[in-house]
Amino acid sequence: MKQKEILLFGASGQIGRNLIRKLSKNNHKVIAVTRNIHRNAYMLKTQANPGYLELVEINSFETEKIESLMERCSICINLIGILYEKKKDDFKTIHTDLPDMLSQKAKKYNLEKFLHLSSLGIEKAIDSEYAKSKLEGEKKILQNFKKSVILKPSIVYSVDDNFTTNFMTLLSRLPFMPLYYNGQTKFSPIHVSDLADIILKIIESNRNNFTLECIGPEVITFKKIIQILLKLINKKRLLIPIPFQLAKLSAKMLQLFPKPILTEDQLKLLKYDNISSGIHETNFDLGLDAKKIFENEVDKYSFNWRSGGQFANINKIS
Numbered sequence: 001m002k003q004k005e006i007l008l009f010g011a012s013g014q015i016g017r018n019l020i021r022k023l024s025k026n027n028h029k030v031i032a033v034t035r036n037i038h039r040n041a042y043m044l045k046t047q048a049n050p051g052y053l054e055l056v057e058i059n060s061f062e063t064e065k066i067e068s069l070m071e072r073c074s075i076c077i078n079l080i081g082i083l084y085e086k087k088k089d090d091f092k093t094i095h096t097d098l099p100d101m102l103s104q105k106a107k108k109y110n111l112e113k114f115l116h117l118s119s120l121g122i123e124k125a126i127d128s129e130y131a132k133s134k135l136e137g138e139k140k141i142l143q144n145f146k147k148s149v150i151l152k153p154s155i156v157y158s159v160d161d162n163f164t165t166n167f168m169t170l171l172s173r174l175p176f177m178p179l180y181y182n183g184q185t186k187f188s189p190i191h192v193s194d195l196a197d198i199i200l201k202i203i204e205s206n207r208n209n210f211t212l213e214c215i216g217p218e219v220i221t222f223k224k225i226i227q228i229l230l231k232l233i234n235k236k237r238l239l240i241p242i243p244f245q246l247a248k249l250s251a252k253m254l255q256l257f258p259k260p261i262l263t264e265d266q267l268k269l270l271k272y273d274n275i276s277s278g279i280h281e282t283n284f285d286l287g288l289d290a291k292k293i294f295e296n297e298v299d300k301y302s303f304n305w306r307s308g309g310q311f312a313n314i315n316k317i318s
Helices: 014-025 037-044 063-072 090-108 129-144 164-173 192-203 222-232 244-254 264-269 294-299
Strands: 005-009 029-034 053-057 075-078 113-117 148-153 176-179 210-214 238-241
Touching: 005 014, 005 063, 014 029, 014 037, 014 192, 029 037, 029 063, 037 053, 063 090, 075 090, 075 192, 090 113, 090 129, 113 129, 113 192, 129 148, 129 264, 148 192, 164 222, 176 222, 192 210, 222 238, 222 294, 244 264
Parallel strands: 005 029, 005 075, 029 053, 075 113, 113 148, 148 210, 176 238
Antiparallel strands: none
16 A cells, blocks of 8 residues: 555544554554644654654644645545534634635645544534534535545544543442433444544545545444443443423533533534434445444443442452
8 A cells, every 4th residue: 555644633632543553554654733742742652653653733723834734745634623612613713714724725735635524413403503613614625625525423432532431430420310302312433443444444545525424333322321331330320311401501500610521512412313314425335334332342441430440340269
């Protein structure tokens, strides 16, 4: 396989780190953009084979520096995204303005392709600022650069995620778990290594100019996810459906924390299923299987939240 030089934005997140490992293992050099090279370098340098990773610090929309990197690369990947706003218009800046600018530069330098990570299940969520900013970003990209690929994953999970780990922490501490919308919202969780495999295959293919929904092999309700997590950490908790107004009040309070578990905007998103829409192709349609089963994979790191930790399931010798 001919080596490609790949410009990667959002390298320090769980997807970025896994993707760096996958790309370097397959003979692709990665130029990883980070906002804080001193904080992230020690972690990122352990992900790649020697000589296959270059780190570059960019703190904002430094267009000249970005253009100099685009000139060197054949592919650009944007994984940058946020789950909540720290200040007004953060969603617009990160999810709309940044991909708009990057896709324009990709066109200017005639890149082989531009890959952008968006989100699954947002088409109907017109009452969510997160969803609106993501959809507007997709629209800008497709207008700017025809050789673009929009990736729309469901929940991406792993030992480094902010989903299963946060919920297992909550479940280990709280006596009950509120179920929003009766816990009936559906998800198709995909393991980060399966998603990295899909991205690699798209990079090495000749296809572009399409939108792909990235899903795992299962459809699981929110309630079932919580039940699985409880089983894995050996806990029993009350699962209590709560009325929307009470849920809204709790979200209003939780979003005041520095790293909120739930915001009012995220509560709006939870109304909508996070599964294949039928509008776009999925990875399975392209023969790109995601095989990892949610319960099996989370079981591998759930011991961190069990009483007794990694020794919780070891039978005592009498």
